[in-house]
Amino acid sequence: QLARQISSLVRQLPTVDTKQFKQEFLMEYNDALLMVYLAS
Amino acid sequence: EVDAIFKYDEVQQSAIQAQKPWTKDPHYFKHVKVSALALLKMAMHCRSGGNLEVMGMMQGKTVGDTFIVMDSFALPVEGTETRVNAQAEAYEYMVEFVQTSKQVGRLENVVGWYHSHPGYGCWMSGIDCSTQMLNQQYQEPFLAIIIDPIRTVAAGKVEIGAFRTYPEGYKPPDEPASEYQTIPLSKIEDFGVHAKQYYSLDVSFFKSSLDSSLLSLLWNKYWVNTLSSSPLIGNRDFVAGQISDLAEKLEQADGQLVHSGRAGSFFTPAERKKDDSQLTKISHDATKMTVEQIKDITSQVIKDLLFN
Amino acid sequence: EEQVTTIRESLANVYEGGEEWSKAAQILGGIDLDSGNRILDAEYKLGKCVKIARLYLEDDDAVKAEAYIKRASFLLPKDKNESSDEGKVLALQYKVCYARILDAKRRFLEAALRYYELSQHENVEISGQKVDEEELTHALAASITCSILAAAGPQRSRVLATLYKDERCASLPVFAILEKVYLERILRKAEVDAFSETLQPHQIATLADGSTVLDRAVTEHNLLSASKLYKNISFMELGSLLGIDANKAEKVAARMITEERMQGSIDQVEGIIHFANDVEELAQWDTQIQSLCMSVNSVLDLMAKKQV
16 A cells, blocks of 8 residues: 555656746746845 | 643732732833744734734733733724724624633633734834723733734744833833834834834743644644745735835935935935935845745745656 | 405415415415505515515416515515514515525526525524524525536635535535535536436426536536646547537537636637636646645655554
8 A cells, every 4th residue: 555655656746847837937936036136 | 830831820910910010110011922822823813814904812911021922812803004993893892702711711811912014014003002002001911912924924934023102201211223124115104203102022932731742743744834835926916015115215215325425525424324224224125035035936946856 | 455455365375275376476466565545564565575476486486486576675674673573584584585586597606695694594583493403404405506506617616615614514415516516526427316316396407408407517517627637628528528519518618718617718620628727837836746745744654654
């Protein structure tokens, strides 16, 4: 039972791998970097 | 020993009420101890109010110069910054609640009120001061606590302040400057005008042995919440507001700097120093905001590495 | 006029005794309630209107019943006797009647809200007795049924959320299907058939396109559930998932999109529907992380339990 649960868990990775996610993620990242730049 | 603080000594409390040591010294109370239960309840209530100010009452006792807040309850009123003594709408509710509390074994009296300042920090506005002065006239001993639920989430720790007002006409001795906090431009005047009418008390927390074991059990699940939350998304409105406020402050400071730059020789060193300190405050605010953003984006990057 | 009224009332009672509801209603409907010759108080007029509406409802004539209940709704605020026992009974009868009319007219969402409001009358006392628990349960079950039959969309989701969180619903037989509908899971045929056995005739009536009210509600619900599972799907596959043909699936989807109960776009040439969800990717990511972390937690708990 434990082995099956772990197997199922592992199969859920990676959690997200879509183009849209990467876009949103990088946008947030860039916003944060921009804030650092402007603050400094 | 840990749980001794939870014992209610009616005789001791009646004696304190009779002596009224606070009447002799406006600065008598110096410390506040808030129970984990009261803190949780107040924080959750304030958070549930969103951008609306909510308020409630606290039950507890006093021991020497310390307020001990054992419990709290929410009041069915909103918009505490719109009128003096918004509590008045809820007197009937308060009375009934306190009476029922005693019936179920919560013997402590009401020792104060709390309310939220969503996003603009823990300090007493003009209305808060008037309300608290009224409370201190008729309901002593009484304490005011203010919680900022939005800054709590942004900072990752509870933004809480405890205050008591001075009597009308009392001139307080000069106090050392309290810890700096960002005040939005729209509230700066209200903050400044009444700053000398109250003082803040030192806040600490305590929990019972049962609280400790319950919290340690919860801690085993808490990591799930930490990993699955993104303050970056949740606090967007607040951050946007902060940036906008910062921009306005910069414009204001910029205008003043230009004047002092051109006609610098006409300004006294004190006035020039004032501009410097304004810019210092702005850069301090910007730094704080950015550090919070860095913290949030770091957690996103770690999650990305971990899960993707 | 008074004598005529007395005769009409007696005749109506006779018809009522013989279960000729519509005839009784017609007879009572002939009483001139707006006559200038007699002064009739609001309570009397209200009572008559509610009674006529109830009689028409017994014969499933929702249209005529609605006309009288609308008259009654104008009279309700004018009733000065509302706090008396008779007033309370009348008010309850009015509410029940209104809910049943909305139900009969297939305005299921409004009916659900009205039934739910009725189910909360536990503290109303009439002649020293509280409203029968069974009646309240019946109203609650009716509310659940109507909300399931209502058109799928954000408004219905709110009502479903209220019902799902109400503790009393958990003990009702219809709770299982409520849970599935609330959690937006696809409903299977067996479950739908079991649910249809609990419905009233007008709730399984056939519509113009040959399907029943229940069929349409289930199809729309399942379509919404599918929109949460798929990013896009062909109408052939969607039809087989929903148990209907591809053309019908396209029609239902198009209607839901036009009415803004679902978000997406249809490529008629390719025969594919693309679903769009409001939830941003980062928020969805957090949900996935949460479920993953909970799985890790349960693995760890199991390991601890088995002392691995």
